[in-house]
Amino acid sequence: MKYLIQRVAFGFFLVTILFTSFGAPSTTGWTLVAMAQETDDPVKIEVYTRFVNNRKTNEAAAHQAAKEYLQKYPKDNDQYTQYLQKWIVIYERDERKRTLPQLVYNAKNFAGAYSVGKQILADEPDYLPALIHLGYAGYLAMTTAKNELFSADAQAYANRAIQSIEAGKSPPSWLPFKGKDDTLAQLYYTVGFLSLRSAPDRAIEPLIKATQFDTDLKKSPSLYYYLAAAYESGPYKTMAAAYQTTFAGKEETAQSKLALEKLNVIIDRMIDAYARAVAAAGNDPANAQTKSQWSNKLAEFYKFRHQGSDVGLNDLIAGALAKPLPPKP
Known part of the structure; x- marks a missing residue:
């Protein structure tokens, strides 16, 4: 009698799963399913019952039960094991989505x-x-x-x-x-x-x-420092090297004058970005060391563009963040 009750219960759980997951089968289908799934295996009943009981309230436990069921009965290939296989795929897909931000930001x-x-x-x-x-x-x-x-x-x-x-x-x-x-x-x-x-x-x-x-990032000194560094190690480095190779120590020509003008535009972009970095750094002690380094770089390029003078540099820094950022030339 005990196993008869278990068989009926097991068949009921299986029918319920199919009904709620794949659409409502016919009443005849329910009867056939219940009869087909009658079993005297108490372990099979317990594992599947554990899956059903946890499927909506504790998906991790349901997943464990579903995996256990398929491991214990690998030769079964009916619609119920197929359902468990599909359920596991969907659960693991969703679990990966839940896990990803934890791996990135927490762990x-x-x-x-x-x-x-x-x-x-x-x-x-x-x-x-x-x-x-x-x-x-x-x-x-x-x-x-x-x-x-x-x-x-x-x-x-x-x-x-x-x-x-x-x-x-x-x-x-x-x-x-x-x-x-x-x-x-x-x-x-x-x-x-x-x-x-x-x-x-x-x-x-x-x-x-x-x-x-x-955004807050717009106020970050590092953003403007990296912009200055990108100009300096990118177009400035390339154009300065080309100018030195082609025109240094030679008489000025229209071509050399044009090359220098283009180089100066890049230098002006670097000056602007360094001035913004220094201004954004403010008086925060955490920025003191890098601010000093940026200030030295800024003064070097500013003086190069102003015949060795730093007149106007402080005003440039004071108003740097209030001006629109110039586009890439």
């Missing part, structure tokens, strides 16, 4: 995050939260762990996220950022920051874009 397990993220995007290539998290993770990996392994992937993900957001798409939540503008600013900043070492010229435009949103 800072970047290798794990990119592994999980790639699985998410294999299922849903345009899943915006994953693109955002994986884009920003490259910046965090560099700044918290000096890990450059994910920089190229992070730039690609960040650019895809930017394109999606600017096309009108939104994630279910903007966290950990404060909203759309903050997310875009941070992603542009990430692309610029991660481009600095390998392609400084390409870092300029995304760094400029990062300043165009009214």
Whole structure:
């Protein structure tokens, strides 16, 4: 009698699962299903019952029970084991989505995050939260762990996220950022920051874009320092070397004059960015050392452009943040 009750109960649970998950079968279908699933195996009944009881209230426990069921009965290939297999796939897909931000922002397990993220995007290539998290993770990996392994992937993900957001798409939540503008600013900043070492010229435009949103990042001195560094190690370095090779020590010509004018435009952009960095650093003791370094750089280039004089430099710094940021030449 005990096993008869268990068989009936087990059949009922299976019918309930099918009804709620795949649509309502016919009444005849219910009867056939219940009869087909009668079993004297108490373990089978217990494991499946545990799955059913936890399916809506404790998905982790239900997942464990479903995996256990399939491991214990690998030769079963009926509609119920097929249902469990599908349920596990859906659960694990959703669990990866829940896990990804924890890996990035809490555990800072970047290798794990990119592994999980790639699985998410294999299922849903345009899943915006994953693109955002994986884009920003490259910046965090560099700044918290000096890990450059994910920089190229992070730039690609960040650019895809930017394109999606600017096309009108939104994630279910903007966290950990404060909203759309903050997310875009941070992603542009990430692309610029991660481009600095390998392609400084390409870092300029995304760094400029990062300043165009009214966010806390716009007040960050590091943003303007990185912009100055991008100009300096990118176009300035290339153009200064070319000028030295081609025109240094020779009589001025129309060609050399034009080359110097173009070089001076870049120097002026560097002066502007360094002035903004110094101004944004303010009197914060945390910025004291870097502010001193930036001030020295600023004075060097400013004097070069003003015949050795620093007259007007303090006024430039005082008004730097109030002026529109000039575009890339």
